[in-house]
Amino acid sequence: MSAAQPPVTPAKGRPRSVAADLAILDATRETLAELGWGGLTMGHVATRAKVAKTTLYRRWPSKNELVVDAVASLFDELVMPDLGSLRADIEAVVGQFADLLARPETQAALLALFAEGTRDRQLRRRIREAIVDPQKRLVRQGRAAAQARGELAPDTDPVTAAEEIDIIFDTIAGTVEHRVLVSGEPITPEWARRFSSLLLGPFPSLVSG
Amino acid sequence: MSAAQPPVTPAKGRPRSVAADLAILDATRETLAELGWGGLTMGHVATRAKVAKTTLYRRWPSKNELVVDAVASLFDELVMPDLGSLRADIEAVVGQFADLLARPETQAALLALFAEGTRDRQLRRRIREAIVDPQKRLVRQGRAAAQARGELAPDTDPVTAAEEIDIIFDTIAGTVEHRVLVSGEPITPEWARRFSSLLLGPFPSLVSG
Amino acid sequence: MSAAQPPVTPAKGRPRSVAADLAILDATRETLAELGWGGLTMGHVATRAKVAKTTLYRRWPSKNELVVDAVASLFDELVMPDLGSLRADIEAVVGQFADLLARPETQAALLALFAEGTRDRQLRRRIREAIVDPQKRLVRQGRAAAQARGELAPDTDPVTAAEEIDIIFDTIAGTVEHRVLVSGEPITPEWARRFSSLLLGPFPSLVSG
Amino acid sequence: MSAAQPPVTPAKGRPRSVAADLAILDATRETLAELGWGGLTMGHVATRAKVAKTTLYRRWPSKNELVVDAVASLFDELVMPDLGSLRADIEAVVGQFADLLARPETQAALLALFAEGTRDRQLRRRIREAIVDPQKRLVRQGRAAAQARGELAPDTDPVTAAEEIDIIFDTIAGTVEHRVLVSGEPITPEWARRFSSLLLGPFPSLVSG
DNA sequence: CCGTAATCGAGACGGTACGTCCCGTCTTTCC
DNA sequence: GGAAAGACGGGACGTACCGTCTCGATTACGG
Structure with a gap:
């Protein structure tokens, strides 16, 4: 968000119009x-x-910062459903993400922002903080639920866990984005099933059963 | 490529300068x-x-088409090494791709092109044909080598095989791009090892050993 | 001046800061x-x-009115010296005016104000009242002194006298301004001598001697 | 004028549109x-x-340079008529100049340009070269005619003559401009008669008669 | 000594023009 | 007919001021 914390000093001069922010x-x-x-x-x-x-x-x-803020809120609609199995949860989140990427405003903005972020460290940080990183909660929640169910082993080392979360997140986000935005192919339930199979390993029965 | 087929008619007027193409x-x-x-x-x-x-x-x-042609050749340097194990081959290709993405011209162009492709079907097709799809050979070659080694089961159905190649390609390309260009984190050998572990499943020993 | 007459009603509310006026x-x-x-x-x-x-x-x-008030006082420094001859008096006043026009604030403001006045009757009136007309006293004083000395014939008709004052004033002011601000040439004592010769006619000896 | 001399080199590339110049x-x-x-x-x-x-x-x-060129041509309409007496010639030129200053485009532009020229030596030079100095021909022609008639003594020293031309020019131009644009009073035939009397000295009979 | 009222500073507001940068096209002359 | 050169109409940029407004905080005076 662009708004800073509520100012400590009571702010001199005419206050900024909140309505303007929303309208913009x-x-x-x-x-x-x-x-x-x-x-x-x-x-x-x-x-x-x-x-x-x-x-x-x-x-x-600039346009870039504006779009980061305008688009960030769209990603709040993603939720981890906890459907009783890791596979189901993954497929559900992949589906939600695919739907989000199908919206014209997301489609128009996301890769363009990433591209701009490539040459502007500040912007990249802002994109990460406002758009990308907040979604890692989904991975964390899904992992926690799977651990509670006994599908995954509990964390041993927090550093290792963080790295694992990162890699899983990059994999899911990157793959779905590449499929939809670069290859231009739709995300079907069938594709989501195959993809979660890939993530869960060739013999998921050994893990979840 | 932009170059048209060798003209049937011997061409009227002054012929186009080949030197100009290269210089451009x-x-x-x-x-x-x-x-x-x-x-x-x-x-x-x-x-x-x-x-x-x-x-x-x-x-x-336009600029887009020009950059597609200018950048496409950079991707020819990627090769599938056949190092004796699927894991080693994956890690090697990931490393090569990471190096390519570290070059400033690739970094500047790739996501920008993808972003443009989002709003221009023609351009997307051209990007796929010139840049993206040609790299699927790497997946095909790696798979074939692994099958020859007995690490992977041989193909049963060619359609299923094609879909599998696609999904693996989207996963590797998408994940590495997301890691490097969006998250802005480097691809270390350690990361490549973890990533290939993810691809090969939680118990790769069961498969490759 | 901008200051209104001393208010009839003793003024409600906080009075305006006098310091602010001067600072501005x-x-x-x-x-x-x-x-x-x-x-x-x-x-x-x-x-x-x-x-x-x-x-x-x-x-x-507006800026215009502000500058009128800011600049008007600068013109108060012009005085008619009464040096004993009309020629000497003219040359002295021309010199004073030239010095005034050499000051950067006068230079920056005067023609700009005149230009604005061209399109704004109100402003033109204000400029005349605050800046231009007050200087006609110089012509009047110089004429009176010369008449007292016998260099000029006494006034016969007051209307004719007023017109004569106007035309002499326009001539001196306009010529000096044109020389300094348009032609961009300095006013030397030599020039002032020539100019007063022009005003006094080709054979001033016949008049003043 | 903005146009440079006809280029020695035949000019590469598309030539500038002459129609555009005129339209502008x-x-x-x-x-x-x-x-x-x-x-x-x-x-x-x-x-x-x-x-x-x-x-x-x-x-x-910039606007300034453009207006110099746009306005300069208006001054070409001033001509020295040669009416048989210096007084008549002066009154005629004053009348022409007054008419020119009454035109809205001249009125709007002239003092504004002079004001800008006050702070921009380049622009001042340009104004002088394009607008002011060319009109000195009127003084020169009038003087020559009067000398031919015997109204004025022939030139002795060319330098002195040049200075005399300058001072007369500044006087006529400056006075008329001040009268019209600053004082805001009209130039009547009566005023022109008085003004030429002033220029010709208090006893013109001694000179022209 | 309290309330009313106009002042003060600060700074955000809608708006206009600026002069620059690129775009993709067109119009030259030369090869 | 291709190539170099550069002018063309057009659109967006980000900046600078404009003159107005909305704030909270100060003074004064009159009751």
Whole structure:
């Protein structure tokens, strides 16, 4: 989010309009969905949000930062369902992620942001903090549930566990994104089944049964 | 590639300069490495290649197509080594891919192209044909070698085999790209080992040993 | 001047700060001298005078009016010396005016104000009342002195006299301004001598001698 | 004028559109007359001339230079009539100049240009070369005619003559401008008669008769 | 000595024009 | 007819000020 913590000092001068913030983020998402990344100009967003361009620039230094904030909230809809088996949970989350990637605003924004982040460390950090890392909770929750069920062994070392979470997250996120956005193929339940089989190893019966 | 088939008619007027093509592609790669995707403009490339803008546009309709051609050849350096075990082969290819993604021209171009491909089916097809799909040979070769060694069961159904190749390819490519370009973390030999363990299942000893 | 008449009603609420008025006018003159007319912005003056923009606008409706008030006082330094001959008096006043026009704040402001006045009758009136007309006293005084000395014939008709004062004033002011500000040439004593010769006619000996 | 001398080298690339130049200058004069100096924006002129803003900036670096060129030609209409007496000639030229200053485009532009020239030596030079100095021909012609008639003594020293021309020019131009643009009073035939009397000395009969 | 009222600073607001950068096309001349 | 050169119309950029507004915090005076 762009908003900092509630200011310690009671803030001098006219306070920033909260309504403007919301209108801008809404306008950004709508424009992304309608016109795509290329059609998203600061001027257009400002006009659509009925806000001056200066107001926009006062809050976000560029299109990139703005889109990070506008898109981040879309990822909050992902939830770990806890369906009783690790396989089912993985397939469910993959499905949710695929649905999210099918939305035009996500589609228009995600890879473009990643691409920009490639050459701007600050932006990459911001993307990670606002969009990517928060989703690692899904992996953590899924792992915890599987451990509770006895499907996975409990953590021994927290550092190793963190690395494992990272690698699993990169694998699920990266693979689904590559499938949908690069290969341009849909994520079917069948594909999700195969993919979770890959993750769970060639003989999942040995593990979960 | 942009080059058309050798013309049937012996071509009227002055023939196109071959030197220009090479100079343009070189200039494109150099500019990508130095200034990144954002700094790559058609005018700049033309100037750098000592070529008129018209010459450039006569060959490539836009920056995107140009970069596809300029970058595609970089991916030819990836080879499947056949080191005697599937694990070793995977780790080797992951390492090669990581090195490729560490080069500034690849880094600047790859995600940007993917992002553009998101909104342009034609471009996506071209990217797949020129850059992505050719690398599936690596998976095919690795699989074949592993099957020859008895590490993997032989193919039963060619359709199933193709789908398996696809999913493995998306997984390796997507995960490594996400790790390097989105998470911004390096690919260490240790990480490659963990990743191949993930791919080979929790008890690889049962399979390969 | 911007200051209104002493209020009839003893004024409710907090009285306006007198210090602010002076600080603003000083800041205006300083900024004019340093940055010129184009560099003079309301925001800048406010900042420099350590005053809020609202405070500034509460007193002066625009840059133009502000500068009129800021610059008017500079013209008070012009005096008619009464040196014993009309020629000497003219040359002295021309010299004073030239010195005034050499000051950067006058230089930056005067023509700019005149230019603005061209499109704003109200402003033109204000400029005349505050800056231009008060200087006609110089012509009047010089004429009176010359008449007392017998260099000039006494007034016959007051209307004719007024017109004569106007035309002499326009001639002296306009010519010196044109020489300094448009032609960009300095006013030397030699030039002043020539100019007063022109005013006094080709054979001044016949008049003053 | 903005146009340089006809290029020695035959000029590479597409030549600049002459039509664009004319359209821009016309649009500038029209806009000046309609909206005044303040309403004259580069964007507006470009739109009105049906030309891209870049085309405009390619030729003139700023509004000031553009207006110099646009306005300069208006001054070409001033001519020295040679009416048989110096007085008549002066009154005629003063009248012409007054008419020129009454035109809205001149009125809007002239003092504004002079004001800008105050802080930009380059611009001042350009104004002098394009607008001011060319009119000195009027003084020269008038003087020559008067000398031919015997109204004025022939030149003795060319340097002195040049200085005399300068001072007379500054006087006529400056006075008329001050009368019209600063004092805001009209130039009547009566005023022109008085002014030429002033120039010709208190006893013109001694000179011209 | 309390409330009303106009002031003060600060700074956000909607808006306009700026001058720059690239785009992709067109119009030259030369080869 | 290709190539170099460079002008063309067009669109977005990010910045600078504009003049207005909304804040909380200060003064004054009149009751």
